Amino acid sequence: MAELFARDTLSSQRWRRRLVPNQPFIIGRTTLSFPVLWDKQISSKHAQLTWNGSQLEVSQFSEAINPVFFESKPQTSFLVNPGQHFVIGHTEFLVENTEPTLPQPHRSPKTEVTIHPSEIRKASFRKTPGRIELLTEMVSKMTSCNDHEQLVTITLQQLLAGIAHSNDVVLLEQRTRKNNVSYVPIAWDSRDGYSTPGGSSQSLIEHATQSEMCVLHVWPNDPLPHGDDFTRVAGHDWAMCIPLKFQLNSAGALYLSGQRAELEGNLTEVEILQDDIKFAELVGSTFANLSRNLALERRQSQLNQFFTPGLLEGVSTDLESYLSPREADLIVLFCDLRGFSAATEEHFDQLIPYLQQTSETLSIITSAILAQQGVIGDFHGDAVMGFWGWPHDTLQRPLGAIHTAQKIVRALAGDDFLCSDSPPYAGIGIAAGRAVAGMIGSRDQVKVTAFGPPVNLASRIEGLTKPLGVPLLLDENATKRLQQDPTMPPDSFVRLGNYRLAGLRKATQIYTIKSSEITWLSNYDNALVHFESGRWTEAKQQLENVPSQFGPRTALLAVMAQYKGECPDVWDGVIERRTK
Template sequence: MAELFARDTLSSQRWRRRLVPNQSFTLGRSTQKYPVVWDKQISSQHAQLNWNGVQLEIRKIEEAANPIFFGSRPRISFMLDPGQHFVIGHTEFLLENSEPTMPLPHRSPRTEVTIRPEEIRRTSFRKTPGRIELLTELVSKMTASTDHDQLITIALQQLLHGIPHATDVQLLEQSLDGDTKTFSPIAWDSRDGVSTPGGSSQSLIENATTSHMCVLHVWPNEPDPATADFTQIAGHDWAMCIPLEIKLNQVAALYISGKRARLEGNLTEVEILQDDIKFAELVGSTFANLSRNMALERRQSQLNQFFTPGLLDHVSTDIESYLAPREAGLMVLFCDLRGFSAATEDNIDRLIPHLHQTSETLSIITSAILAQQGVIGDFHGDAVMGFWGWPVSASENPLGGIQAAWEIVQTLAGTEFLCSDTPAKAGIGIAAGQAVAGMIGSRDQVKVTAFGPPVNLASRIEGMTKPLGIPLLLDDHAVTQLQSHPSMPPNTFLRLGSFRLSGLRQETQIFTVNSGEIAWLPEFSQALILFEEGDWPQAISILQSLPTQFGPRNLLLQYMQGFQNQCPASWSGTIERNTK
């Protein structure tokens, strides 16, 4: 495992960060993950780094004021091997490729002290100088943190400051190896700031995390060489373990070890170490609480991308159950931007500005969905899928889908969308039916989305907005639901025909919204009936009298021309579509 260790040569400030292969990051005074706030000679963004699994690639950012020294010479870019270091200002950066020893079994301690966390909090410090100030400083620093790694760094450093005879401190996280629960070190610090911890006691960790108590072990001063273990080899003769619950239900533990405590006044060794347990528990509980809060804020931020505050108000404390996949009656909206692929090719030399422009347009769509209490289900390149009916029933906002669609149409296509000379900027398909919605995915990744027939149908219907030349289309199930609402005026929807869409076996009646009093729409409806009944000559006569900008008129005429305007004997009244 590779880590970057940063150390201020003028003070005790430092941090270490685990490196992820092929994941670039920025080093600087104000970067979120790798901040070097103590050194004013380091620019806000000073260097771009990437760990390739073997070496650390380092490149100075052109705007950075001060040089990067490697091998006592200023460098613009270079490769760093494990064990080597570079310097910016008065800060040294060391690349380490080491792994702390995993918890190991060993013999029983000379003394064991087990205390419940609530009992620790009720007791007073026997010796307080400096510790209250450190706890106050801890809270101030932690609440200002914006990153979980920063929280860990602060907690470990404050533990070393507050327990003078502590040599090493580790944060362990629980993981599952089959049915076996193991604890692995994910972060550590040492008194000298460089050394890798020598190990930890498996029995001590198991005792503390199983009992949910703070446990202290003290080993004999001079162990029998025949039974000596890593604790004495590492020069440690005491260790304590504080169980924690961090992030979201993540079991963890603080493991602190060191050399014999110096006796003061009439305090015994165990009494001094009990003071240390209290300090460690207070630091650990503060860290754990802020860690969970940060994780909840991050989850809330992620959920805000999919849900409106109104929907989030329904979320109980058991969010997993609330978001679990379940079958529901959904109304699904599928909206696709027009000309995205062609525009991407045209803007190959300016993809970032093109992306920003596309994002602005997509924001119009997502804002309309969220404003109507819908859920953002997925993004498919330049397309957005939203739905209603989960996690709350569609009866909570039965018109949300059509109101969101109409807002998008008015913004991107204009109100005269039935008969327009200007191509629409987006196409919208709406379908209703039973589907599964919730947190859906694989073992590695999950997301809030919907799965089922109305999702596929909404996508297919959206595809029909191109040949029909109308940006908003609905299926008959959606129209039936919407038209049954008391506030919906009669004849709100205009039927455009029966289609068997690509990849689907059942025919679909497709509708659009009647956007106003258009004199010739009844004539189109009459021509559609004649077309479906097989009276094509009469249908053609009526359709030819309609405006050429009306897309459904053109599609019907083109379809009949494909049969030389002669209705086939097998005609069922349904138009077959073989392409999406």
């Protein structure tokens, strides 16, 4: 595992960050994840860096004022191997390819102290000089963090500053694989600022995390004869473990170790270390609380992309359970923009204007969904999926889906869209049925989506809008749901035909909604009945009174032409669609 270690050569300020392969990042004074606030010679955005898996690629921005020194020479672009460093101002950046040793089994300690966190908080410091000032400074620094990595860095540094005889501090995270629980180092720091911590005590960590107690182990500091019952870990004669729950669902621990301090006054070594436990627990609990707050803020920011403001108000603190995937009766809307892919290919030199135009159009779609209490389910390039029925039972007011569709259609195609000489700018498919909806993701990324038959059907129905030239189509289930609303006029929907869509075995009755009173729609209704019953001569006669621009008319004539105007002996009235 590779890390970038930054340290100020004029002070003790420093941080280390894990490097993710092929993920570019920026170092500077104002960057969130890799800030170098202490050095005024570093620009707000000084250089872009990328770890390619074996080397760190560094490229200085042209607007950065001061040079980047690598191998004692100013360079604007270069590669850094693990073990090498570069310098900007008075800050040194070192690339390391190291990882602390995983916890190891060991024999019992000479002394063990186990204290419940609530008891620690009740106790007073036996030696207070310097501790109160450090805690005050810690709260100020930690509460100003808006990035989890920065919070971790400050936490580890404050622990080393507050426990002067500690050498190493490691943040561990619980990992479960095939029912085996282990604790893996995810961040660390050391007294000298660059050494990698050695091994840690597996039994100490297990004891602390399983009992949810703060545990201290002390080993003899004299040389041990071979076969002694006590074994020190990584050359240290004491270690403590503070169990934590940080981020949203992460269980872990803080592990500190070092060489014991000299006795002062009447204090015993255990009393001194108990003071250290209290300090470590205060720092650890503050870190855990702030870490969860940052994660909740990040999660809320992510959820705001999917939910309308106020939809999550009043939710209990167990947001994860409330938004967890579950079955629900959904109305799904799938909307796809027309012509964007072809336009970008034809005008590849104007991608930015086309991207901006697409972004503005997608904003119209998402705003319409959110305005009707819908949930943004997913983005597929220039297409958007929204749904109703989760997390609240919004199907008690199903007109939200149709109002959304009408707003989108009016914005992109105008009021009279059933019979247009120009193709619609967007296609909308709506389907209803039982599906699974919920929030999936990690602590760093979240996605709200739905899975199931109505999702696939809505996508297929949207694909049908293009050959039919009708921008809004619905399946029979959605139409029935919408007709149950007392405010919906009974003659609002027009049946366009029975289609077996590509990839689906069951045929689907396809409907659209009337945009206005249209006299020739009765002719199409009659033609469709004749067509499905096999009376094609009568169907053609009725279609003569339907405008040629009406796409469903063309679809019926195309099927009849395929059979040269003669209805086949085996006919179920279903129109087959072979392509999406």
